[in-house]
Amino acid sequence: MARIFYVNGDWLPESEAKVSVLDRGFLMADAIYEVTCVLDGKLVEYANHAARLQRSARELGLRIPLDEAGLLAVHREITARNQLDQGMIYLQLTRGVADRDFAYPPEETPPTLVLFTQAKNVLENHAAEVGISVALLPDLRWGRRDIKTIQLLYPSMAKMEAKSRGADDAWLVEDGHVTEACAASAHIVSAEGALVTRDLSHALLPGITRASVLELAAARGIRIEERAFTPDEAKSAREAFITSATNFVVPVTRIDGVQIGDGRPGDLTRDLRKLYIDTRRAAAV
Structure with a gap:
């Protein structure tokens, strides 16, 4: 089954999941990420990973485009859409798309939020x-x-x-x-x-x-x-x-x-x- 990705509010097959070449994550590594493990189709230590994501975003002045409930809902939805029983959910948040410059773009620049899954038997290691x-x-x-x-x-x-x-x-x-x-x-x-x-x-x-x-x-x-x-x-x-x-x-x-x-x-x-x-x-x- 082809993986389904989350890209800025859209659910897309892997072949269509893309971000701009001007995204600051690509140009400047101006981005953070989190990895949440999935066992039995459920999220392991999710609250702590979400809290660390919030801390990383604050330290860099990044805006998370979803509230707490929305972020949890997306994690659950991507687990369901990809029928993930064991594996990981990767989340990457960038400062968004802007012409190349060392200075940050305006604060109102929409951030880029991407989530994808990787299936892995994490129990048998x-x-x-x-x-x-x-x-x-x-x-x-x-x-x-x-x-x-x-x-x-x-x-x-x-x-x-x-x-x-x-x-x-x-x-x-x-x-x-x-x-x-x-x-x-x-x-x-x-x-x-x-x-x-x-x-x-x-x-x-x-x-x-x-x-x-x-x-x-x-x-x-x-x-x-x-x-x-x-x-x-x-x-x-x-x-x-x-x-x-x-x-x-x-x-x-x-x-x-x-x-x-x-x-x-x-x-x-x-x-x-x-x-x-x-x-x-x-x-x-």
Whole structure:
């Protein structure tokens, strides 16, 4: 079945879903995005993703053309139109169409809002069973990584460099400390059993799954340390894992070729993945 896209209020087949070559998202990467996971045809953690979208829009002065109810309705409608049982909904919002200029166009310029789906069996993830390897690379992204913009060229470059080194993904390093993965939050479990993850700042995205996993871990009595950690600390950790909306919780078993723990997904990582899926699946809307 051909996918149906949402483009500025219209429902269009993929072959007809287009935006202008003068759209500022295309010309200037002047745009933000969000990804919401779908399980059983329902939206996972939708309210938190919608709230982060609102924050990103405020930070850049972007206008969202739908109100809260309208945005939820569009997410539900695109799920239904594409008969999506498992997968993702991608939303991209740009400042709109204007002649090329570094200065923003007038505030009344209509924004561009696009949504599309990707079907994916998010529950059956081989990487979650065996773990992934990561390569450490310098973090050369712009300074406002807390805003979920479409400026994804460097993460793409880092991903390809990691693959060229035989790794599955990259962990990015700045000033001697890990920030995050190419498209996920990075976590380690210390030798003492504490869950360590980078504290929030402009240096990294406030991950929705990250926040939920920390909440679930704290409820289980796991000590949480929100602080920067070094590559050496990560390599000597008991466990390591990443979190994201599309992968939930995935273990990291090698960092720059160094085996983490016994080289297998750790017990806490496995438990948190199951707990996250069970609780967020039950609460999906």
